[in-house]
Structure formats: C-alpha cells, structure tokens
Amino acid sequence: MNLLSVSHLHVNFHMKEQELAALIDVSFTLNRGERIAIVGESGAGKSVLGFSIVNLIGKPGYIKSGSIKLENKEITKMNLRQLQEVRGKRIAMIFQDPMMTLNPVLTIGDQLVETIRSHTKISYKDARNIAIEKLHHVQIASPEKRFDQYPHELSGGMRQRVIIASVLLLNPDIIIADEPTTALDVTIQAEILQLLLAICRDNGVALVLISHDLGVVSKVAERTLVMYAGHVVEEGPTLEIINDPQHPYTQGLLNALPQMTLPGQRLNQIRGSMPSLAERPSGCAFHPRCPYATQKCRQEQPRFIYSGVSSVACFLVEDMLNEFADKDKEAS
Ligand code: SF4
Numbered sequence: 001m002n003l004l005s006v007s008h009l010h011v012n013f014h015m016k017e018q019e020l021a022a023l024i025d026v027s028f029t030l031n032r033g034e035r036i037a038i039v040g041e042s043g044a045g046k047s048v049l050g051f052s053i054v055n056l057i058g059k060p061g062y063i064k065s066g067s068i069k070l071e072n073k074e075i076t077k078m079n080l081r082q083l084q085e086v087r088g089k090r091i092a093m094i095f096q097d098p099m100m101t102l103n104p105v106l107t108i109g110d111q112l113v114e115t116i117r118s119h120t121k122i123s124y125k126d127a128r129n130i131a132i133e134k135l136h137h138v139q140i141a142s143p144e145k146r147f148d149q150y151p152h153e154l155s156g157g158m159r160q161r162v163i164i165a166s167v168l169l170l171n172p173d174i175i176i177a178d179e180p181t182t183a184l185d186v187t188i189q190a191e192i193l194q195l196l197l198a199i200c201r202d203n204g205v206a207l208v209l210i211s212h213d214l215g216v217v218s219k220v221a222e223r224t225l226v227m228y229a230g231h232v233v234e235e236g237p238t239l240e241i242i243n244d245p246q247h248p249y250t251q252g253l254l255n256a257l258p259q260m261t262l263p264g265q266r267l268n269q270i271r272g273s274m275p276s277l278a279e280r281p282s283g284c285a286f287h288p289r290c291p292y293a294t295q296k297c298r299q300e301q302p303r304f305i306y307s308g309v310s311s312v313a314c315f316l317v318e319d320m321l322n323e324f325a326d327k328d329k330e331a332s
Contacts, residue, residue, distance in 0.1 A: 001071055002030065002031055002069075003030055003070070003071060004053070004174060005029050005068075006027055006028050006029070006049075006053065006066070006068050007069075008025050008026075008027055008067070009025070009052060009063070009068065010023060010024060010064040010066050011052050011063055011230075013061045013062075013277060014060045014062065015060055015278075020277035020278055021064075022230050022277055023045050023049055023052065024230045024231050025231070026066070026230075026231070026232055027232070030208065032206060033200070033201075033204040033205065034206050034207075035200055035206065035220055035222050036206075036207070036209070036223045036224065037208075037211060037220065037221035037223070037225070037238065038210045038211075038224075038227060039213075039214055039217055039224055039226050039253065040212065040226060040227035040228055040253075040274075041212055041228075041273075042212060042274065043274040044229065044274060045231075046210045046212075047178055047210060048061065049210075050093070050176045050208065050210050053068055053075070053091065053176060054083070055068070055076060055078065055083055056087070063076050070090060070091070070173075088119075088170050089171075089172065090172055090173050090174065091175075091176060092167040092172040093176045094160075094163050094164065094167060094177040094180045095178050096178060096180065096183050097183055098151070098156070098163045099151060099159070101166070102159060102162065102163070104150065104151055107147070107150055108135075108147055108148075108150070108151065108154070109132075109147035109148055112135075112162075112169065113127040113128055113131055115166055115169050116131065116169050130169065131165075131169070132144060134166075135161075137168065138164050138165045138168070140158060140161050146158070155188075156184050156188070157184055157185070157192060160184065161192070161195065164192075164195060173205065173206060174206045174208065175196070175200065175206070175207050176208045177196060177207065177208070178210040180193075180196065180209075181193055182212075190219075193216065196209075196220065197220050207220070209221055213257075214241075214254055215258075215259060217238060218238055218239075218242050221238045222238060223235070223236065224236065224238045226249065226253070228249050228285060229274065229275055229280055229285035229286070230277075230280075230285075231313060232313070233247045233286070233312065233313045234246060234247040234250045234312045234313070235310060235311045236309055236310020237309065237310070240309045242254065244309075246312040246317050247312050248290045248292055248314065248316065249286050249289075252270035255268040271289055272289040281298075282299060283296070283297050283301060284297045284301060284302050284314070292316050300315075301313075302314050302318060305317070305318055305321065307321060
C-alpha cells in the first residue's frame with residue numbers, strides 16, 4: 001500500500017463571483033521512505049499542493065474534489081482532531097522561512113520541549129535531553145548553549161536546522177519541505193539539503209521537496225513532478241527528467257539553470273511568465289510560452305500519457321509516440 005495517494009485532486013479559490021482553479025486533476029503516490037520533488041515556477045501550484053496534503057488550505061481556497069489518502073485514511077474527510085494527529089506526528093512541514101514556524105519570544109529549547117510534551121507525557125528534564133540530542137543530530141554545535149538561545153541569536157542556516165530537529169521530535173512518516181533552502185546562502189543550502197537527505201534516508205522518512213530549482217531537486221529526489229498552472233505536466237524518475245526532459249516547460253526550466261549558461265552569456269529564461277489563476281489560457285496552459293505551440297495546443301488540453309519512462313501532458317510528445325507506434329506497426 002502507498003504511504004500517500006493523491007488522486008484527481010482539484011483545489012479552487014472562491015473569489016468574489018469567480019471560481020479559480022489552483023490545482024487541476026493532480027494525482028501522485030508516495031511510498032514509505034521515498035523522496036519526490038514538486039517543481040515549477042512561482043504560481044505553478046506547488047505550495048497549494050503541499051498545504052492541501054495536510055488539508056491546510058485556508059479560505060478562500062478549498063478542496064473541490066479528489067482524494068488524499070494517508071495509507072487507508074482519507075485526509076479530506078478528517079475532523080480537526082484527526083487532522084491535528086496527522087499534522088506534525090505523521091506529516092511534518094518545513095517552510096522557506098524558519099521564522100514562520102519559530103516563536104521569536106521563546107528560546108529554542110522551550111519550543112522544542114513544548115513540542116515534545118504536547119504529544120508525550122514526560123518530565124521537562126527528559127524532554128530537554130531529547131531536544132538536545134535532536135539538536136546534536138542535526139549537527140548544531142554546542143547544543144546545550146543553543147537550547148537557551150532565542151531564534152534571532154541564530155543564523156538562518158542554524159534556524160533551519162532547529163526546524164529540522166523539531167520535525168524529527170515526532171518521528172513523522174513524511175516531511176513536506178517547501179523551498180527549505182531558498183532563503184539561505186549557496187554553501188548553507190547544500191549543507192541543509194545534505195542534512196535533509198541523510199535524515200530521510202537514515203530514518204526511513206518520505207520527503208516531498210517543493211522547489212523552483214531543478215538543480216536542487218536533482219541532488220535529493222528520486223522522482224520529480226513538474227507543475228505548470230495547477231497541472232502536473234511531467235512526472236518521472238528525476239535522473240530521466242534531468243537528462244531527457246520531454247515537456248517543453250521542463251526543457252525550459254532546465255535551460256534556465258545558471259549551470260546551463262556560459263560565463264558572460266545571458267540566462268536562457270523561458271519567455272513570458274506563469275499565468276495568474278484568473279488568466280489561465282485555453283487549451284494547454286503553456287501554449288503562449290511554448291515554441292512548439294500549434295492551433296490544437298491553443299484549443300485542447302493534452303492528456304497525461306506514459307512516454308516510456310516518464311509521463312507527460314503534451315501534444316508534441318503524444319504525436320511523436322503515435323508516429324513511433326505507426327512505424328512499429330508498419331515494420332511488423
Ligand atoms: Fe507546447 Fe503544445 Fe506541448 Fe503545450 S501541448 S507544451 S503548447 S507543444
């Protein structure tokens with residue numbers, strides 16, 4: 001059984017007299033200990049998907065239809081008490097800015113102890129020992145000293161380590177990390193990613209890494225979902241997606257990576273920008289930015305089809321596969 005199964009998920013935002021679709025027919029699965037990435041530019045729907053998994057979509061957003069199952073339990077039908085059990089204990093979230101999670105007026109230690117004692121009945125002293133051990137686990141030097149410090153006394157990288165320690169306190173099955181390194185220096189980014197990777201590997205924790213950067217996810221995720229305008233447009237093994245991207249949007253994201261640009265050359269940005277929810281183009285939502293768009297792309301929505309190793313929603317790929325199939329038929 002899959003640890004997490006998201007099936008045909010639709011999330012809408014109810015704005016004045018308009019219904020705006022933020023997620024459209026999103027499906028994927030996650031196995032125990034597996035690491036997947038959700039990639040796309042800002043506005044693609046990645047964070048909405050992350051929040052939807054723990055049913056944390058705030059108004060005016062709501063889950064319109066579809067299913068999110070944690071093993072055999074339907075998250076979309078849980079009451080608040082059941083959701084609180086799931087959040088943190090089974091599925092934990094890490095955000096870009098650790099200050100979104102840390103309380104600036106409490107010491108690091110008080111926050112960690114509070115987390116432990118709100119879920120287990122143990123003494124302050126025992127909770128303190130566990131908290132210090134977890135700080136040590138996330139490679140924070142002098143954990144006893146850090147325990148008594150306030151968040152503002154720590155660097156950004158160290159604060160993110162504290163968040164990872166706090167997430168580990170409850171031994172979750174899944175960590176959802178939403179751009180966890182975007183606010184950090186490049187060298188610290190690499191350290192935090194390595195730490196997340198090691199922690200997930202060593203503890204058998206599944207990871208959903210949300211990122212705009214295919215370079216970042218290639219170091220951590222085994223499988224990648226590429227999102228555009230609320231749709232999953234490509235899904236497959238990360239190595240395959242990096243080495244042989246099928247969807248023109250994935251190709252554009254890869255070409256835009258600084259590593260793909262020669263010194264002195266301008267970045268190969270994808271022309272145009274992600275449409276707002278209110279201005280979703282007809283047909284394939286990527287068509288105004290796609291160098292291969294045809295009349296059909298402007299009018300019809302491509303189906304999500306399996307292309308051999310990955311799955312893609314693109315008429316160009318579909319036509320190519322049909323051509324190969326026809327040639328195979330002719331040859332046989
Ligand atoms: Fe481009 Fe058409 Fe494919 Fe969309 S369906 S990505 S517009 S070729």
